[in-house]
Amino acid sequence: MTDTYHAVIPYESMDPLAIGATDDESKKHRDTLTLEIPSANLVAAIYPDEPAPVGDSTEASRRALAEPFDGPTFAELLAGKQSIAVVIVHQFRPTPSSKLLPPVFDAIEAAGISDVRVVCANGKVFPMSEADMEQKIGPANLARMEANGWAFHQNDPQNPDAYTFVGVSSGGTPVWLHTEVASSDLKITIGQAQANHWGAGGGGKLILPGVVSDATIESNHCAFVTSPQTHYGAYAGPMRADIDEVATMCGLDCTMNVILDTHGRVIDCIFGSHPEAHREAIRRFNAIYAYDSWVEEQGQADIVICGVFAPTDHLFFHTGWGCMSADLVLKDGGTIIYTSPSPGVSTAIGDFPGFALMDLMKPYMPPTAENYQRVLHDIHKREIQMWAGCIWVPIYEVMTRKHLTVVTLEENLEMAADIGLDATTSLDEAFAAALSRHGANAKVAILPYARYQLPKNAIRMAAAEPSILAHASL
Amino acid sequence: MSRTAIPGFRPAHGVADGDAVRREIRGSTTILEILRMYPDGEAAKLMSQLYWPCAHCGGAVREPLTLAAQRHARDPRAVLIAFRALEHGGPTDGEVALAAERHSR
The missing domain is CATH 3.40.50.11440 (LarA, N-terminal domain)
Structure with missing residues (x-):
């Protein structure tokens, strides 16, 4: 019998106004997804050690x-x-x-x-x-x-x-x-x-x-x-x-x-x-959310599984920022599995679906290095509004090098398919597909709070750091 | 209850329940007005089909449709036709394609 790791992945989406405005936990819906991962494949599961809330x-x-x-x-x-x-x-x-x-x-x-x-x-x-x-x-x-x-x-x-x-x-x-x-x-x-x-x-x-x-x-x-x-x-x-x-x-x-x-x-x-x-x-x-990277000792992961947690949003456009964080520890050609319910948002002027604004990348699909050049040209020509492009363009750029599978609600699948995004309702299915792409020895990492999490070696607090200057002189 | 006693207090213009909603789309009609004409999301969906982020943009409050078309390098006439077609259950795929076509600036 194969030894497995029981992974618990947050799968939450709440109204940011509700998070900020109420202390009533009963008004906050929380959910998780679970996944059994062969222990031999797991290189890291990063769960932060958070201090207690301030209370008042x-x-x-x-x-x-x-x-x-x-x-x-x-x-x-x-x-x-x-x-x-x-x-x-x-x-x-x-x-x-x-x-x-x-x-x-x-x-x-x-x-x-x-x-x-x-x-x-x-x-x-x-x-x-x-x-x-x-x-x-x-x-x-x-x-x-x-x-x-x-x-x-x-x-x-x-x-x-x-x-x-x-x-x-x-x-x-x-x-x-x-x-x-x-x-x-x-x-x-x-x-x-x-x-x-x-x-x-x-x-x-x-x-x-x-x-x-x-x-x-x-x-x-x-x-x-x-x-x-x-x-x-x-x-x-x-x-x-x-x-x-x-x-x-x-x-x-x-x-x-x-x-x-x-x-x-x-x-x-x-x-x-x-x-x-x-x-x-x-x-x-x-100090709380940056982690010691496993990459130097164990190499980049083949598969990174990302969760979505409360202080994010109803749209993948906002929950999906962790794609860029996962990118830092995932090999090119690897797979990001992003679990995000993305139920959409109701506003005073109407309701918007969970993949709203991700549709802006559709004219550039499929995500390739060549098509990314088209994106860059259109930014230069100011044909891409970068107040929104500042989010979807980096996600797209990651997708030119890595495969993204979104695990989401059924109601989002049609729009995801129309955009050209790989999406499913099943984490098990997404994981099985990723394993078949990367083989039985694939290295798997879990970033349950990916939008917050980053490897410590990515931190650049001061402009004069030698690594930045070295890069600039290349 | 509107907090009209707060100086400068102005929620997104035109979204209060009692605000009048025009039915006819002109070149001068703002993105916000068009969104309000179609509260079930038909106009927002058309913007999505044109790859416009306008339905989510703070500029929607002031942006007339023709200016939005120019900003996104589209033919203003084709865009106007597509949005006007919403009233009759449209636009057709052909009308959407014409409105979505980018023109060099």
Whole structure:
């Protein structure tokens, strides 16, 4: 009898607004898939050791404001200021803004500042509906804004009248900042810190792409998304470096950064000067979710199985980021099995299927090196909108070198087939097919929280690291 | 209840329940207006068939259909015909193909 490993793979998809807005676990649907893997094939199953959640997110926010990682306390920063912009994340991010805002508002009121605006960092994502706002900001916070006469704005990327020109970054990105943010004496962002393919999320990213114009977003994304130096863990990579430089140019003073565990709960909250506080948040994130790679000792895997967990989304477009993480430990020609229910999303303007936005890659299918050149040409010609291309293009690029099989809900199969994606409802079937492709001795790895997970040797926190300079001199 | 007392408070324009929905699609009709005309997703599906991300884009609030066509290097007339055909159960495969065809800029 063959010795087997019983793998448990998270197979979750929840409304990010629900994750951020409620502590009621009964409102959160969680599911798993299981798979028996011959132990001889398994090279790694990476389950992170997560700290306990903070419990009270609001108190964690209050404590962070009073005990900054770097720079003055929030109260000290507010002293003498006439106006403030509080920049928050949009409806497709799970940051529990409604719970983090009360201490921020307390401090602003205590400082006697009346010229206040909350600005949603939509980037080029669809604006929040009123129902979205009620959940994201919370009725109590909205009532407080109403009573104080504080303003609320959303990014309006194609309205040229809404922006102020700031300058051009060293990477060549022309920067138009939302005037409501540009005109504020003090600027704070509140978001989720996590490593990702673009270097990291949170912090200055709420400035770019959050509250800048269409031209600024597209310029940054067109220039840097396809760089080989833009990858999981590349905080010092060209894309994240440009984002942080632009945030500095825009006068971002400070950031509040939460780390959410794989259940969507706050496990850390770090406040302080830009960019130091966010950088620290990413260090702490990496200390939990980055893993020692097995590749040096055992070689790259033939098959990587990725799970999807709560703080992601209803669309594969958002859950599928882990393809780029798995890419780092999977050999070319290997198989990524991505389990993602992707039930789709209901919005104020209609319902969208679970593979919405992945259809943008259809004109370039099948994924080949030659067709990837067509993608690059169309990015150059600005025929691909890179606010969306920043996600599907890297996934596509991985697919030019590796086979992707998505394990998903039945309702997604037709659309997946229409796009040209390999999809099935059965993890067992997907695994059997992968084993038949790669042989009985295939090396198998499991990244159950792939969107969070990255090998430690991919981390690039400082631009001056010799490995980057060596690569640049090739 | 709308929080109209909050300065600047403006949800996605045109999505409130009481907002009027036009029925006729013109070149000046915005992407958001078209999405609202077809709440069952027919317009969003057509955008998907044209490989447009417009149904998810913050620019949809302001973007007229003809400008969207130009932005995506499509023939504005063919695009207009395809979207107008939604009213009668269309468009045909041929109309979709014409609207999806890219033109050099």
